[in-house]
Amino acid sequence: MPPSAFALELGGDALGRDRSPTWSDRPRVRFGIDSGPMLAGVVGRRKFQYDLWGDAVNCASRMELHSEPGRLHISSDTWKHVRHAFACTSRGRIAIEGMGEMETFFVDQALAPRAPMATRSGRAANSLGDGAETQGQSDIDSRRSS
Structure with a gap:
């Protein structure tokens, strides 16, 4: 399973698979996912902190920012990895700060259990x-x- 598909399943589980009547009581979480290279490491001398850097990290942050509560918002790079496993709806081309116009997608559901x-x-x-x-x-x- 590609890491991007794993991330989508994790996000789907966090949102809840079935939107029961209690769905409105759940936190209104937004998710953004991008795929690509990044660096990861621990920084700090006294207080250590794990951090991630790279365009994919910045793009994922923008995907979350432009998402809607209760939705998984993914970049076209991630969509290319998961399009055979998840039904997605294109949002068309939208302006993403610092990245220009990009086609992005909302993940609707897994295509197979x-x-x-x-x-x-x-x-x-x-x-x-x-x-x-x-x-x-x-x-x-x-x-x-x-």
């Missing part, structure tokens, strides 16, 4: 690693008991 993935324990997990978190917790629990 996620297939479960097996974890090291052999249990099924969704592609976001729910089972892997459980496996990690069982590793911690087994260390505590030894």
Whole structure:
């Protein structure tokens, strides 16, 4: 699974897959995703901070800024990676500060349900690693008991 598809699934899970009557009670979160090279590292001498730099990071920030509450907004670079896995609606060309006009997309839904993935324990997990978190917790629990 490409990292951009993983990010879209993560955003979809954060927004909630089914918009039940309680949807209006949920936080109105906006998401923006771009794909491309970036640098990552820890900065600071006394207080360490992990940070990301690059055009892809700046573009993702702009995608979030121009998104709507409850929507995943992606760049055309990300759309090229995920167009076969997610139904998207083009927003047409919009002016993005510092980047000019770009075609962008809203992600509407996954085209097919996620297939479960097996974890090291052999249990099924969704592609976001729910089972892997459980496996990690069982590793911690087994260390505590030894």
